[in-house]
Amino acid sequence: MAAKARQQTENKAEADAGKTVKTQTTKVSRNPQRTHATILDAATEEFAAHGFGGARMDAIAARAQTNKRMLYHYFGDKEGLYLAVLEASYATIRNAEKQLDLARRHPEEGMRELALFTWRHFLAHPEFLSLLATENLHHAHYLQRSDKVSAMHSHLIDELADVLRRGEVLGIFRPAVDPISVYLTIAALGFFYLSNRHTLSTIFARKLTSPDALNDWGEHIVAVTLASIRA
Amino acid sequence: MAAKARQQTENKAEADAGKTVKTQTTKVSRNPQRTHATILDAATEEFAAHGFGGARMDAIAARAQTNKRMLYHYFGDKEGLYLAVLEASYATIRNAEKQLDLARRHPEEGMRELALFTWRHFLAHPEFLSLLATENLHHAHYLQRSDKVSAMHSHLIDELADVLRRGEVLGIFRPAVDPISVYLTIAALGFFYLSNRHTLSTIFARKLTSPDALNDWGEHIVAVTLASIRA
DNA sequence: CCAACTTGTAACCAAATAGTTATATCATGC
DNA sequence: GCATGATATAACTATTTGGTTACAAGTTGG
Numbered sequence: 001m002a003a004k005a006r007q008q009t010e011n012k013a014e015a016d017a018g019k020t021v022k023t024q025t026t027k028v029s030r031n032p033q034r035t036h037a038t039i040l041d042a043a044t045e046e047f048a049a050h051g052f053g054g055a056r057m058d059a060i061a062a063r064a065q066t067n068k069r070m071l072y073h074y075f076g077d078k079e080g081l082y083l084a085v086l087e088a089s090y091a092t093i094r095n096a097e098k099q100l101d102l103a104r105r106h107p108e109e110g111m112r113e114l115a116l117f118t119w120r121h122f123l124a125h126p127e128f129l130s131l132l133a134t135e136n137l138h139h140a141h142y143l144q145r146s147d148k149v150s151a152m153h154s155h156l157i158d159e160l161a162d163v164l165r166r167g168e169v170l171g172i173f174r175p176a177v178d179p180i181s182v183y184l185t186i187a188a189l190g191f192f193y194l195s196n197r198h199t200l201s202t203i204f205a206r207k208l209t210s211p212d213a214l215n216d217w218g219e220h221i222v223a224v225t226l227a228s229i230r231a
Numbered sequence: 232m233a234a235k236a237r238q239q240t241e242n243k244a245e246a247d248a249g250k251t252v253k254t255q256t257t258k259v260s261r262n263p264q265r266t267h268a269t270i271l272d273a274a275t276e277e278f279a280a281h282g283f284g285g286a287r288m289d290a291i292a293a294r295a296q297t298n299k300r301m302l303y304h305y306f307g308d309k310e311g312l313y314l315a316v317l318e319a320s321y322a323t324i325r326n327a328e329k330q331l332d333l334a335r336r337h338p339e340e341g342m343r344e345l346a347l348f349t350w351r352h353f354l355a356h357p358e359f360l361s362l363l364a365t366e367n368l369h370h371a372h373y374l375q376r377s378d379k380v381s382a383m384h385s386h387l388i389d390e391l392a393d394v395l396r397r398g399e400v401l402g403i404f405r406p407a408v409d410p411i412s413v414y415l416t417i418a419a420l421g422f423f424y425l426s427n428r429h430t431l432s433t434i435f436a437r438k439l440t441s442p443d444a445l446n447d448w449g450e451h452i453v454a455v456t457l458a459s460i461r462a
Numbered sequence: 463c464c465a466a467c468t469t470g471t472a473a474c475c476a477a478a479t480a481g482t483t484a485t486a487t488c489a490t491g492c
Numbered sequence: 493g494c495a496t497g498a499t500a501t502a503a504c505t506a507t508t509t510g511g512t513t514a515c516a517a518g519t520t521g522g
Contacts (some may be wrong), residue, residue, distance in 0.1 A: 032469065051368055054284020057510060067471060068511075088392055133364040137282055140429035150518065154434075180435060181451060187422030193415060196422070198362055198371035203385075204411060220412060227458040263499065288480060298501060303481065 036074050038064045043071075044085045048130035052082055052138065079142065086135060087148045089128045094152045096121055102159045107167030111229070112222050115158060119190045119218045129195045157183060164229070173229050182229060189221045267305050270295045274302075276315045283313055283369065310373065317366060318379045320359045325383045327335035327352055333390045338398030342460070343453050345391060346417045349448045353421045360426045388414060395460070404460050413460060420452045 013172060042063035046055045057078060061068045075081035100117055102110040122129060135143055143149055159181040167173030193200075197208045272292035277286045288309060292299045297441035331348055333341040353360060366374055374380055391410045398404030424431075428439045436443060 035469080048366075050284050051282040052285060053281050056508090058508090069472085069513095070470070072511065073469075130368055132427060133368060134282070135278070136427050136429050137361055137364060138429075140433045143430055143433050150433075157435075180437065184317070184424060184431070184452075185420065185455060188419045189416065191423050191427070192419030196367050197388060198367045198369075199374055200415070202371045202374050202381075204388075205410065220416075224416060224455060224459040227461075228455040230458075262482075266499080287478085294485085300483095300502085301500070304499075309480070 035064075035066060035070060039066065039074060039081075040084060040088055043075075043081050044089065044127055044131075047082055047134065048127035049084050051134045052078075055082075057081075066202050074152055083142050083146060086131055086142060087146055088095055089125070089131050090149050092125065093121055093128065093154065094154060097154060097156055100156075100159065105128070105163075105170060107163050107170060108226065110163040111167075111226055114156070115186045115222045115225050116185050116218055122190045122194050123214065126194065129191060132191070133195055167229070172231055173231050177229050182225065185228065186221060186225055187216075189224060193217055237321055260449055266295075266301060270297060270302055270305060270312075271315060271319055274306075274312050275320065275358050275362075278316050278365065279358035282365045283309075284338065286313075288312075312415060314373050314377060317362060317373055320356070320362050321380045322383065323356065324352055325385060328385060328387055331387070331390065333394050336394075338394050338401060338403060339457065341394040342387060342398075342457060345387070345394070346453045346456050347449055349417050350421045352451055353425050354445065360422060361423070364426055398460070403462055405462050408460050413456065416459065417452060417456055420448075420455060424448055 039060065043055075043060045046060045046063060055078075057068055057071055060081070061071055064070075071081060074145055075084055096174070097117075102112065102113060105113060135141075157179050160183055164177050164179055164182065168175050168177070193208065200206075201208050208217075237251050270291065274286075274291045277291045277294060281287070288299055288302055288311075291312070292302055295301075302312060306315055329347075333344060336344060351461065366372075388410050392416055395404055395408050395410055395413065397407070399406050424439065431437075439448075
């Protein structure tokens with residue numbers, strides 16, 4: 001993962017203001033932020049790959065090229081680390097959503113954009129899907145007690161509601177379509193395909209992850225979504 | 232679970248042919264099939280609730296009201312037990328599918344029936360969904376090496392293809408619709424809603440599991456599926 | 463330039479965990 | 493009616509696991 005690569009490169013980029021610029025080459029140099037971030041990345045991989053119960057603190061420490069003491073130092077305990085991973089993953093998608101600007105688009109184009117955005121985000125962040133699956137296995141136990149995640153609510157539903165209303169006014173979308181149902185439909189089609197691709201391709205003996213297949217499914221999501229709301 | 236209830240009731244129903252009918256009331260009576268089945272039920276619960284890594288052999292033994300030695304006796308090791316659980320779960324759905332007879336139905340009715348069947352099966356077997364999620368976390372590692380599961384292939388796709396073809400002939404469905412895509416669409420809408428209901432209801436602050444909500448979503452699946460294939 | 467604090471390492475520990483062994487008891491074919 | 497194998501119990505073991513402690517070394521404010 002990227003964290004490992006940026007290891008011995010940038011070292012305190014702002015602390016050397018006027019001081020002796022001996023960016024020491026001793027093997028053990030400090031960088032709390034980097035260590036924190038590296039641990040978080042490693043933990044994300046480990047929890048996504050093995051679930052909460054299957055994840056090993058030792059393995060995370062090894063992945064992050066540090067030791068367990070640091071995990072407990074920065075994150076308290078296994079649950080605290082898991083929660084931090086979950087919150088960071090949600091923060092990533094909430095942040096990405098900001099790039100969307102559906103307000104000035106034709107409703108049909110807006111719907112297409114929203115569906116493809118969701119699909120592409122899932123594609124780019126498979127660890128997010130795995131974490132969601134894990135968290136749901138635990139009945140969202142950790143998510144519920146996260147004040148951070150509940151604080152960063154998505155504007156997606158509001159934007160979607162606006163697109164639907166404008167489509168309705170234009171007479172191209174059915175009236176009174178429920179935006180949450182539409183969002184769930186888009187998310188379901190993307191999530192299921194990617195999250196369950198391993199069992200599905202085993203059962204159906206079909207390759208689901210070739211670039212073409214992935215592209216086709218993105219278009220399928222758009223087509224199904226539009227068909228379901230068109231007047 | 233049901234296994235516990237049927238504990239001290241039926242005991243060797245055929246072995247008492249002419250022999251002394253002292254169906255002994257000693258606390259320790261034997262019944263290998265029941266023990267086997269009870270362990271499987273308990274393991275299904277445990278693996279579905281905690282995933283493979285989080286499941287505990289001791290907990291399964293306790294749930295089944297037996298001891299670890301029996302788990303290893305009947306299933307070899309943890310992986311063997313997990314695989315048996317997975318195979319039994321697939322056998323359940325394959326078995327249920329036999330009740331479907333879409334061939335003599337009007338295509339539109341057939342599609343409705345297929346979608347609702349899938350939805351109802353997911354509703355009735357939440358543990359199947361959890362196991363699927365867990366198995367996909369492990370990239371279908373265990374499913375791939377199961378000759379049992381690959382042997383019991385579903386006829387659902389064949390039946391679905393037939394329904395689609397008849398609908399096409401009648402001019403009500405679009406031509407050349409891919410049956411696997413249609414099945415994935417139906418499964419996705421059901422799976423995602425149920426599997427992710429905990430995080431979803433946390434994020435959207437909406438109750439998704441009331442009887443009405445569940446029924447509505449079933450109808451939503453039917454509506455979306457039909458809209459996506461109609462001519 | 464040094465006292466106070468932060469960041470890091472490695473060895474350690476108690477509890478938990480998958481798997482085993484010793485042994486007892488039931489069922490049944492002969 | 494009993495030898496034999498299958499079914500059951502509980503105590504045991506080697507290893508792993510989450511979490512801790514002792515201590516070393518880097519960093520920084522006064």
